[in-house]
Amino acid sequence: MTMANRPQVVVLGAGFGGLTAARALASAPVDITLIDRHNYHLFQPLLYQVATATLSPADIAVPIRSTFRDQKNAKVLLGDVAGIDRTARSVELKDGRHVPYDYLVVATGARHAYFGHDEWEPFAPGLKYIEDATEIRRRILLAFEKAETEDDESARRDLLTFVIVGGGPTGVEMAGSIVELARKTLVRDFRHIDPSSARVLLIEAGPRLLPAFPESLSEFARASLARMGVEVRLGQAVTRCAADGVDMGADRIGARTIIWAAGVEASPAAKWLGVAGDRAGRVPVGERLTPAGEPRIFVVGDTAAAAWTDGRFVPGIAPAAKQMGDYAARAILADIRGKTIQPFRYRHQGNLATIGRKSAIIDFGRLRMKGFLAWCLWGAAHIYFLIGFRNRFIVMTQWLWAYVTMRQGVRLITGSTKLP
Amino acid sequence: MTMANRPQVVVLGAGFGGLTAARALASAPVDITLIDRHNYHLFQPLLYQVATATLSPADIAVPIRSTFRDQKNAKVLLGDVAGIDRTARSVELKDGRHVPYDYLVVATGARHAYFGHDEWEPFAPGLKYIEDATEIRRRILLAFEKAETEDDESARRDLLTFVIVGGGPTGVEMAGSIVELARKTLVRDFRHIDPSSARVLLIEAGPRLLPAFPESLSEFARASLARMGVEVRLGQAVTRCAADGVDMGADRIGARTIIWAAGVEASPAAKWLGVAGDRAGRVPVGERLTPAGEPRIFVVGDTAAAAWTDGRFVPGIAPAAKQMGDYAARAILADIRGKTIQPFRYRHQGNLATIGRKSAIIDFGRLRMKGFLAWCLWGAAHIYFLIGFRNRFIVMTQWLWAYVTMRQGVRLITGSTKLP
Numbered sequence: 001m002t003m004a005n006r007p008q009v010v011v012l013g014a015g016f017g018g019l020t021a022a023r024a025l026a027s028a029p030v031d032i033t034l035i036d037r038h039n040y041h042l043f044q045p046l047l048y049q050v051a052t053a054t055l056s057p058a059d060i061a062v063p064i065r066s067t068f069r070d071q072k073n074a075k076v077l078l079g080d081v082a083g084i085d086r087t088a089r090s091v092e093l094k095d096g097r098h099v100p101y102d103y104l105v106v107a108t109g110a111r112h113a114y115f116g117h118d119e120w121e122p123f124a125p126g127l128k129y130i131e132d133a134t135e136i137r138r139r140i141l142l143a144f145e146k147a148e149t150e151d152d153e154s155a156r157r158d159l160l161t162f163v164i165v166g167g168g169p170t171g172v173e174m175a176g177s178i179v180e181l182a183r184k185t186l187v188r189d190f191r192h193i194d195p196s197s198a199r200v201l202l203i204e205a206g207p208r209l210l211p212a213f214p215e216s217l218s219e220f221a222r223a224s225l226a227r228m229g230v231e232v233r234l235g236q237a238v239t240r241c242a243a244d245g246v247d248m249g250a251d252r253i254g255a256r257t258i259i260w261a262a263g264v265e266a267s268p269a270a271k272w273l274g275v276a277g278d279r280a281g282r283v284p285v286g287e288r289l290t291p292a293g294e295p296r297i298f299v300v301g302d303t304a305a306a307a308w309t310d311g312r313f314v315p316g317i318a319p320a321a322k323q324m325g326d327y328a329a330r331a332i333l334a335d336i337r338g339k340t341i342q343p344f345r346y347r348h349q350g351n352l353a354t355i356g357r358k359s360a361i362i363d364f365g366r367l368r369m370k371g372f373l374a375w376c377l378w379g380a381a382h383i384y385f386l387i388g389f390r391n392r393f394i395v396m397t398q399w400l401w402a403y404v405t406m407r408q409g410v411r412l413i414t415g416s417t418k419l420p
Numbered sequence: 421m422t423m424a425n426r427p428q429v430v431v432l433g434a435g436f437g438g439l440t441a442a443r444a445l446a447s448a449p450v451d452i453t454l455i456d457r458h459n460y461h462l463f464q465p466l467l468y469q470v471a472t473a474t475l476s477p478a479d480i481a482v483p484i485r486s487t488f489r490d491q492k493n494a495k496v497l498l499g500d501v502a503g504i505d506r507t508a509r510s511v512e513l514k515d516g517r518h519v520p521y522d523y524l525v526v527a528t529g530a531r532h533a534y535f536g537h538d539e540w541e542p543f544a545p546g547l548k549y550i551e552d553a554t555e556i557r558r559r560i561l562l563a564f565e566k567a568e569t570e571d572d573e574s575a576r577r578d579l580l581t582f583v584i585v586g587g588g589p590t591g592v593e594m595a596g597s598i599v600e601l602a603r604k605t606l607v608r609d610f611r612h613i614d615p616s617s618a619r620v621l622l623i624e625a626g627p628r629l630l631p632a633f634p635e636s637l638s639e640f641a642r643a644s645l646a647r648m649g650v651e652v653r654l655g656q657a658v659t660r661c662a663a664d665g666v667d668m669g670a671d672r673i674g675a676r677t678i679i680w681a682a683g684v685e686a687s688p689a690a691k692w693l694g695v696a697g698d699r700a701g702r703v704p705v706g707e708r709l710t711p712a713g714e715p716r717i718f719v720v721g722d723t724a725a726a727a728w729t730d731g732r733f734v735p736g737i738a739p740a741a742k743q744m745g746d747y748a749a750r751a752i753l754a755d756i757r758g759k760t761i762q763p764f765r766y767r768h769q770g771n772l773a774t775i776g777r778k779s780a781i782i783d784f785g786r787l788r789m790k791g792f793l794a795w796c797l798w799g800a801a802h803i804y805f806l807i808g809f810r811n812r813f814i815v816m817t818q819w820l821w822a823y824v825t826m827r828q829g830v831r832l833i834t835g836s837t838k839l840p
């Protein structure tokens with residue numbers, strides 16, 4: 001079904017960057033192959049709400065095929081990238097298939113990283129995919145169930161202690177959601193334990209939460225979380241994660257549930273391309289989002305290390321990935337027409353983070369907001385960006401229901417009923 | 421927190437029977453312990469819609485704890501029954517705990533059975549729990565994905581062949597839903613395969629579909645399915661299930677997806693109680709729903725073999741389980757007061773089954789209906805019985821959306837991307 005002579009564009013990854021690039025080429029004279037390991041696009045910014053039982057996985061995921069149903073120049077491939085052959089201009093998949101390209105857009109995102117301590121992963125899962133979220137949901141809910149029937153005081157204490165490692169947006173959102181789950185949603189559901197006595201600790205190695213925000217908003221977030229009942233510990237680095245808890249140097253906290261939100265590492269794109277990645281594994285790209293010597297390979301989103309301003313890099317957030325994906329598409333189109341476009345310039349629109357069910361912080365440069373109004377704006381922005389009307393509508397309904405009743409509806413323990 | 425001298429009622433299983441029994445004792449002077457392996461009540465009649473990507477698991481499941489939040493004489497225990505000690509009057513759980521009872525309600529349901537061919541299970545999963553449904557959904561969607569990239573004609577043919585074994589309500593509903601998924605929802609999503617060319621076979625060993633219905637309605641169901649594109653094969657018994665397909669005697673059908681809807685077997689309650697089960701493993705009970713010699717143990721729902729009429733047993737459907745659960749509660753209450761109540765009498769309200777998205781059959785005795793109006797009634801009845809307003813509302817919204825757009829929204833492949 002491929003038309004001869006049309007340039008072959010291969011897009012790796014159907015996150016915000018890859019999806020935007022493939023969409024932006026809808027009317028271009030190219031054949032697009034979009035490859036992803038999953039059959040859905042995931043709206044990662046709301047993944048923590050799946051992990052804390054407010055939303056169902058399908059509320060924040062859209063089948064990629066249905067998104068591209070009407071885009072006739074695009075086809076979707078479920079596949080796992082094994083490598084990129086730059087000489088043959090071909091992507092190798094793990095099942096042995098080869099997909100040749102004329103232009104390549106690498107948008108394979110990032111994964112949580114343990115800074116050389118991969119042995120911590122079984123005890124401190126991170127939050128990047130749907131399976132992570134349902135696993136964390138299972139562990140949190142199961143900890144309350146086990147505590148209900150645990151006679152030993154100290155073991156019960158550990159079951160009701162939840163440690164979140166990392167004070168970025170995910171850590172802050174998880175801490176706020178878990179403390180609300182315990183103090184509002186579950187509070188009257190048990191007979192032997194008092195769920196509101198659960199300890200929720202948020203541990204950050206740096207001097208403040210949410211370092212991408214101005215200091216005043218970081219402090220507002222810290223104070224809000226503390227008021228909600230979260231123990232925020234700043235300047236404390238975790239030195240060990242295990243089945244029985246975490247250590248910060250000599251300080252040990254007994255906890256059966258640990259959640260890792262401390263850092264990410266880019267997908268192995270640098271390895272596939274045979275280039276040296278930066279410290280976070282990202283591929284260094286120039287002002288055209290291409291690695292050195294490869295004018296027809298674009299690296300976008302969390303996988304790219306692209307210069308921004310003041311020596312900083314373009315941040316790993318959804319709007320940045322979208323801008324980069326859109327740029328790659330325009331650059332490909334221009335190249336086909338024998339033209340070039342201006343270098344990529346990241347337009348930073350701002351940062352948002354939510355703190356529980358009623359508060360958020362927003363930094364739009366000149367406009368800074370905090371509290372309830374910021375939370376409303378955060379909600380509107382996220383619903384607006386949820387792909388597909390169905391999901392927008394369902395998420396809005398679920399949120400209203402959860403907000404009004406404080407009953408989180410998705411409290412299902414699926415899979416095993418064992419804790420690690 | 422247990423008040424001394426109050427009779428201890430233990431209910432095993434939070435399906436329709438157990439839930440109804442526990443609810444009906446809300447104002448009784450007893451302490452109730454409700455034990456289930458899962459932390460949610462599952463609305464099994466709609467499970468096939470999770471397996472075919474119309475509904476999310478949370479749409480048809482309600483956390484048991486939130487259902488009993490305000491019923492102060494009930495506590496909920498997440499646990500797996502290992503046995504029942506009738507002498508000590510105590511339920512043993514697999515983790516070693518013992519739960520003593522004065523009255524016991526056994527409502528542990530049924531599981532699909534392979535008639536002595538448990539080796540078929542990996543290739544032909546059945547549909548009883550949420551994990552079954554998401555696994556079947558994964559296999560169905562993955563078969564289309566694999567077919568899209570399969571070059572070998574015959575292998576592609578097998579990937580696009582779906583065999584449902586068993587022509588009861590679940591088999592009929594699955595066959596109708598899969599053929600609609602292929603012909604309506606997925607039809608424009610692929611580039612290399614034509615999903616509407618998928619073969620869907622419904623195989624029934626008996627002479628007709630839906631034997632609980634009058635013959636004319638069985639024939640209506642068969643003709644409707646045939647018109648929708650399902651190959652219905654009657655009077656053919658499956659003699660082998662494997663990774664490459666099914667055999668019916670010498671007749672072999674190549675298929676990578678097989679779904680088992682051919683029979684159920686009661687939970688091991690007969691073994692726990694040390695009584696002889698009937699052929700389907702059910703516990704024979706008398707007219708008070710108690711096994712011989714145990715006036716304080718009630719067996720209800722799919723686990724019980726209770727006489728009905730014409731030598732038949734009370735059927736394994738939700739309304740029957742509810743009536744039995746309600747009877748057990750009233751019998752316990754009467755016994756506490758030193759009274760006895762009339763024997764159990766099953767009031768059969770009727771049978772419903774749906775055939776795809778626009779048709780159903782209903783047999784209410786004098787009132788028999790088929791077609792679209794029956795489907796509307798079926799939908800209303802199911803939404804009405806869904807526990808909890810949130811779920812009712814969400815399911816209605818999802819159905820309307822799916823019905824109007826033919827886009828099933830929950831098409832997520834989670835877990836492994838390998839077929840068996």
